[in-house]
Amino acid sequence: MQTLIPHNADESRRMMQSLTNRAKPVDRRPMNFVDRLYLPAVLKGMSITFGHIFKKPPTIKYPEQTREFSPVFRGLHVLNRDEEGRERCTACGLCAVACPAEAITMEAAEREPGEENLYREEKYAARYEINMLRCIFCGLCEEACPKDAIYLSETFAPSNFARKGFIYGKKDLLIPNPVTQPEEYAKAKGKR
Amino acid sequence: MFCKNKTCNTIHYSPLTIHNYYMSDASAILTSLHQQFDAVTFVPQQTVDNIDTLWLPKENIVAVVRYLKNTISAPFNLLYDLCGIDERDRMGKEKLPAKDFTVIYSLFSLDRNKFIRLKVALEGEYPSIPSITSLFKNANWYEREVYDMFGIKFEGHPHLQRILMPLTWQGHPLRKEHPARATEIGPYRLINETIDREQDALQFKPEEWGMKRESDDADFMFLNIGPQHPGTHGVLRIVLQLDGEDIVDAVPEIGFHHRGAEKMGERQSWHTYIPYTDRIDYLGGVMNNLAYLLAVEKLAGIEVPDRVKVIRVMLCELFRISSHLVWFGTFAQDVGQLSPVFYMFTDREKVFDIIEAVCGGRMHPNWFRIGGVAQDLPKGWDGLVRDFVKYFPPKIKEYTNMVIRNSLFKGRTKGIGVYTLDEAIEWGVTGPGLRACGLDWDFRKKQPYSGYEMFDFEIPTAQNGDCFDRAVVRVEELWQSLRIIEQCLNNMPEGNYKADHPLTTPPLKKYTMQDIETLITHFLNVSWGPVIPAGEAMSCIEATKGANSYYLVSDGNTSSYRTRIRTPSFPHMQMVPYVSKGYTVADLLSILGSVDFVLADIDR
Ligand code: SF4
Ligand code: SF4
Numbered sequence: 139m140q141t142l143i144p145h146n147a148d149e150s151r152r153m154m155q156s157l158t159n160r161a162k163p164v165d166r167r168p169m170n171f172v173d174r175l176y177l178p179a180v181l182k183g184m185s186i187t188f189g190h191i192f193k194k195p196p197t198i199k200y201p202e203q204t205r206e207f208s209p210v211f212r213g214l215h216v217l218n219r220d221e222e223g224r225e226r227c228t229a230c231g232l233c234a235v236a237c238p239a240e241a242i243t244m245e246a247a248e249r250e251p252g253e254e255n256l257y258r259e260e261k262y263a264a265r266y267e268i269n270m271l272r273c274i275f276c277g278l279c280e281e282a283c284p285k286d287a288i289y290l291s292e293t294f295a296p297s298n299f300a301r302k303g304f305i306y307g308k309k310d311l312l313i314p315n316p317v318t319q320p321e322e323y324a325k326a327k328g329k330r
Numbered sequence: 331m332f333c334k335n336k337t338c339n340t341i342h343y344s345p346l347t348i349h350n351y352y353m354s355d356a357s358a359i360l361t362s363l364h365q366q367f368d369a370v371t372f373v374p375q376q377t378v379d380n381i382d383t384l385w386l387p388k389e390n391i392v393a394v395v396r397y398l399k400n401t402i403s404a405p406f407n408l409l410y411d412l413c414g415i416d417e418r419d420r421m422g423k424e425k426l427p428a429k430d431f432t433v434i435y436s437l438f439s440l441d442r443n444k445f446i447r448l449k450v451a452l453e454g455e456y457p458s459i460p461s462i463t464s465l466f467k468n469a470n471w472y473e474r475e476v477y478d479m480f481g482i483k484f485e486g487h488p489h490l491q492r493i494l495m496p497l498t499w500q501g502h503p504l505r506k507e508h509p510a511r512a513t514e515i516g517p518y519r520l521i522n523e524t525i526d527r528e529q530d531a532l533q534f535k536p537e538e539w540g541m542k543r544e545s546d547d548a549d550f551m552f553l554n555i556g557p558q559h560p561g562t563h564g565v566l567r568i569v570l571q572l573d574g575e576d577i578v579d580a581v582p583e584i585g586f587h588h589r590g591a592e593k594m595g596e597r598q599s600w601h602t603y604i605p606y607t608d609r610i611d612y613l614g615g616v617m618n619n620l621a622y623l624l625a626v627e628k629l630a631g632i633e634v635p636d637r638v639k640v641i642r643v644m645l646c647e648l649f650r651i652s653s654h655l656v657w658f659g660t661f662a663q664d665v666g667q668l669s670p671v672f673y674m675f676t677d678r679e680k681v682f683d684i685i686e687a688v689c690g691g692r693m694h695p696n697w698f699r700i701g702g703v704a705q706d707l708p709k710g711w712d713g714l715v716r717d718f719v720k721y722f723p724p725k726i727k728e729y730t731n732m733v734i735r736n737s738l739f740k741g742r743t744k745g746i747g748v749y750t751l752d753e754a755i756e757w758g759v760t761g762p763g764l765r766a767c768g769l770d771w772d773f774r775k776k777q778p779y780s781g782y783e784m785f786d787f788e789i790p791t792a793q794n795g796d797c798f799d800r801a802v803v804r805v806e807e808l809w810q811s812l813r814i815i816e817q818c819l820n821n822m823p824e825g826n827y828k829a830d831h832p833l834t835t836p837p838l839k840k841y842t843m844q845d846i847e848t849l850i851t852h853f854l855n856v857s858w859g860p861v862i863p864a865g866e867a868m869s870c871i872e873a874t875k876g877a878n879s880y881y882l883v884s885d886g887n888t889s890s891y892r893t894r895i896r897t898p899s900f901p902h903m904q905m906v907p908y909v910s911k912g913y914t915v916a917d918l919l920s921i922l923g924s925v926d927f928v929l930a931d932i933d934r
Contacts, residue, residue: 179737186732187669196676208683210690210708235857238602276605276696281704281836282856284849290690 207292212277215268215306216291216313216326220258223317226287227266228259236282241272259285266311270304291326359402359446360384366397373427375449378628379867381436383447385427388459391450395435395462404441408755409462411436411879411896412472414480416506417451421885422864429453431482435462436868436881436896440755440769443776445868458483468758471904479504479592489539494585494933497531503593510590510597534569539581541571548573553915557586561664561919564929568906568918575914580907587933595882595893599859600626601700601835603893607880608694610895611931613653614874615685616645619698624779624869625880629862630833632701637825639781641703644715644818645688645695646780647811651722652681653874654804654811657926661801662733664923665742670733677725684714700860701834706827715819719812726808734805743797747909747921750795757908758901761876762803763925767795773872780871785814797924804926833860859888875899875926895934899927 198205207213218226229246247264249257256262280289298304314322359382363372373385386394398406412435417428429451437446452459461484462469473484474493481502484490492499501508509515534552536543543550556567565586571579594606607618620642627634655678659671682692687708689695697704733739749759751767764771770789774782790806792799828834835855837848854860864886870879876898883892902925910918 176738176741179739183667183669183732183736183738190669190673196679208687208690208708210688210705211686212690232853232856236602238598238605274605274694275691276694277690277704278602278605278696278856284852 209292211292212275212290213292213294214270214290215273215279215311216289217266217308217311218287218289219313219315219323221316222255223315224254224256224258225262225312226258226285227263227283228261228285228287229263229266230261230284232282232284233279233288236278237273238276238278239272239274241269241274242279243267243269263308266308268306268311270306271301359398362402363394363397366401367394370394375426377447377867378631378865379625379869381445381447381868383449383866385449385451388450388452391433391435391448392460392462392465394448395437395465398437398446399465404439406437406439406442406444406446408438408440409435409466409468409472409758410438410445410877411881411894412462412469412476413881413894413896414476414482414504415883415892416480416504419506420883420891421887423885427451430455431457431480433459433476433482434881434894440771445870447868452482456481456483458485460485461487463487466758467756467908468901468904471900478502481505491538492585494588496528496585498527503590508593510593534581536571539579541579545573550578555915555918557583561922562929563660563922563927566903566929566932570915570918572915575916577910577913577915577918580910580918582903582906584903584929584932587929589930589934591934592893592895595890597889599888600862600890601855601859603890604698605694605696608696609930610897610934611653611873611875611878611899611928612693613649613656613928614878614931615649615652615693615695616642616689616697617649617871617873618878619696620646620780621869621871621873621878622880622882623698623700624871625867625882626700626862628867628869629865629882629884630700630831630860631863632829632831632833634702634829635825635827636781636823638702638827638829640784640818640822641707641827642698642780643782643785644815644822645685645697647814647818648681648684650811650874651808651815652678652685654808655681657804657923658729658733658801661923661926662739664919665739667733667736667739670729673725674729677722680718680721684711684718687711687714699828699835701831702826702828707822712819712822715815719816719819722812723809726805726812730805734802740798742916742920743801743924745794746797746913746917747924748794748796749905749909753908754795757905759876759905760901761872761874761898762800762807763876763902765790766792766799766803768793773870773877777870779869785817787811787813797920800924800926833862835860861886861888862890873898875928875931876902897931897934899929899931903927903932 220226229244231244234242234244244263244267245265246261249260249262275290277290313326316323360372360374363384367390370386370390375383375385377383412433415432415434417423417432418430420428431452433450433452435448437448438444439446450459459482461473463473463484463486470488471493473487474490476482477484477490478492478495479502491497495503512518534554536552551572553570553572554567555570556562557565562568567583567586569581569583570577589609591606591610595603598606604619604622607622608615610618655674659674662670685695686692688711689697689704691697749767751769754764754767760771768791770791772789773779775789787810790803790810792803826838828838832851836852837855862884864884866881866883868879868881870877877896878898879896881894881896882890885891906921906925910921913921
């Protein structure tokens with residue numbers, strides 16, 4: 139190591155350059171006379187811009203058209219049900235504590251006898267709210283959930299007039315019941 | 331080096347490692363320091379990142395830094411970072427020479443390819459320490475930041491004023507007693523008096539900065555550029571002192587984008603801090619995750635599988651391309667070409683299609699995890715990447731012809747904003763800005779991390795250090811990134827996407843659903859967060875804009891004791907007044923564009 143150490147600035151500069159021979163000098167051709175006229179450059183630029191008039195536009199006409207999202211896209215949350223239409227959430231609160239933005243609040247309740255067809259576990263979330271203005275759509279809640287009860291879907295939060303409208307309760311979040319509303323369920327489930 | 335006992339997270343150094351450590355460069359430095367400053371007590375500290383760390387008394391800091399910078403051969407000529415720590419609540423600090431506060435100097439030697447970390451313990455509520463601004467130009471802003479955040483005074487600093495917080499702010503945010511949330515301070519009211527006070531504080535007073543209002547033959551004009559100006563690429567205010575059209579001096583005012591990311595690190599768990607890192611250099615996406623996690627993984631002693639490394643490299647390089655495309659388009663726009671930005675943003679969408687398919691997010695992917703990545707690559711990822719690798723080369727050629735070869739562009743950038751290699755090092759410039767001065771310095775090559783040593787790529791350099799050269803270096807980097815991506819595509823290793831380690835967070839989900847042991851780990855890691863062993867570690871990556879580091883201090887808790895983020899944009903912005911003196915206002919926009927900064931990266 140010691141022998142590699144250079145002893146003055148010049149030597150060190152030379153050495154630094156030769157530490158690897160993998161550096162790649164870039165193209166620096168000087169400007170010629172035509173370049174310095176600038177006019178050809180302006181015309182060439184214009185021709186490129188005009189050329190784009192005849193190309194297919196890369197934009198889409200939102201909101202009439204919407205683009206496809208990937209299946210893992212992190213949009214609005216969905217509270218999941220199992221195949222029998224029971225809510226999966228057991229109100230363990232893991233999603234709420236894992237949430238870096240502290241966007242989730244919930245109240246747990248005990249399942250009463252006779253509610254077995256509604257809730258999968260003995261405990262369930264009586265109230266479950268996500269404040270979409272706080273949420274940063276990071277997906278840590280989905281990752282934290284041990285029950286596969288919450289996931290982020292392929293839609294994103296629509297605009298709204300009041301802040302209140304961004305606090306999503308259970309009725310906004312729960313996926314339609316696959317037993318009683320199979321069509322809506324299939325639609326909400328999408329490609330997932 | 332890892333303890334075989336899975337529940338034990340301590341790193342056990344073999345005698346050989348310790349031997350090598352002390353016989354190496356470190357001991358050489360220490361010996362020569364002892365010879366030079368015989369009466370001084372240097373206390374070495376072993377850190378997980380194996381950076382030579384020395385404690386020394388504050389009376390000697392200036393002399394020692396001067397010695398390391400000016401006297402020794404192969405000097406430590408780059409002030410890489412300067413930061414503070416409030417040590418008052420730190421658990422286990424008795425084992426260290428730490429007192430109430432510590433100021434930490436990270437110097438880097440390009441010749442040795444080595445860091446050295448100097449620590450000075452300070453005692454008292456609002457201690458002070460001699461300034462090193464006479465030795466390093468870029469110490470100025472760093473010392474102002476430490477003053478702003480901790481209230482530590484730097485004696486001899488030319489203008490010790492707050493830098494990130496408003497001048498009217500009460501308290502120093504990174505002190506442990508300062509509240510971390512708005513709700514602890516009480517509701518904010520914007521009454522008329524407050525407005526007047528804030529407005530008054532924002533008034534620029536040239537005299538405070540030692541500026542004259544007129545010269546012998548001219549009255550200077552003071553012009554505000556920003557905080558809302560398309561050429562500043564974000565909320566940045568630059569006050570220009572103008573003699574006609576010529577810039578006499580400039581004062582950048584930063585901090586409008588300050589969100590207290592370092593403070594948040596002390597509140598969030600190690601795991602839930604990851605989304606915050608996305609938002610530091612918001613064009614760099616997962617690259618921020620990587621810089622943070624490399625430091626966490628060093629502390630935790632996690633060695634990630636090869637598949638993780640290659641996935642991470644691929645995603646990072648995709649983000650480098652996307653970030654460079656934003657720079658390319660906006661730079662062209664800054665110097666007067668209005669169309670390229672649209673074409674380049676269209677291509678950036680193509681990159682984001684891949685990012686979205688893999689990560690689920692776009693600009694804020696939040697996708698790397700402690701010990702791995704969030705999910706495995708989706709089915710069909712290779713098709714997407716292959717399409718892009720095929721699609722992109724003609725585009726780079728087209729853009730090079732359209733922008734770089736354009737003589738107007740050359741006229742606006744050649745010979746503008748020139749700095750030499752020595753100046754670049756003096757101001758702490760890293761990344762393309764340094765490489766444009768002729769030095770092939772790239773941390774991916776010089777200190778490979780995350781498996782970069784496995785890849786074949788070159789480091790583009792240019793010689794003149796002007797706006798044009800910084801531009802061509804970045805364009806050339808697009809090619810190199812594409813090369814790396816292609817190699818990832820063709821050689822993606824099989825294996826797991828998370829390390830098999832107790833601190834991997836969250837653990838592989840397929841086990842969580844079945845076995846109770848993993849479920850419990852999962853519960854603890856995602857709720858309280860993993861407990862990272864006590865220690866200190868710094869990562870250093872070649873981010874899109876230069877060297878990005880996270881220096882993390884753990885006192886064995888579920889969140890970090892101190893999170894220090896060293897970003898490249900901060901020193902680069904500090905240099906802008908220096909390089910823009912003597913140029914015109916129009917040139918300033920070329921210079922700003924060629925520096926390629928992100929305000930969130932400056933302010934954190
Ligand atoms: S996506 Fe992230 S921020 Fe939003 S509720 Fe889930 S954990 Fe919280
Ligand atoms: S959604 Fe999942 S993590 Fe959240 S409370 Fe319900 S079961 Fe627990």
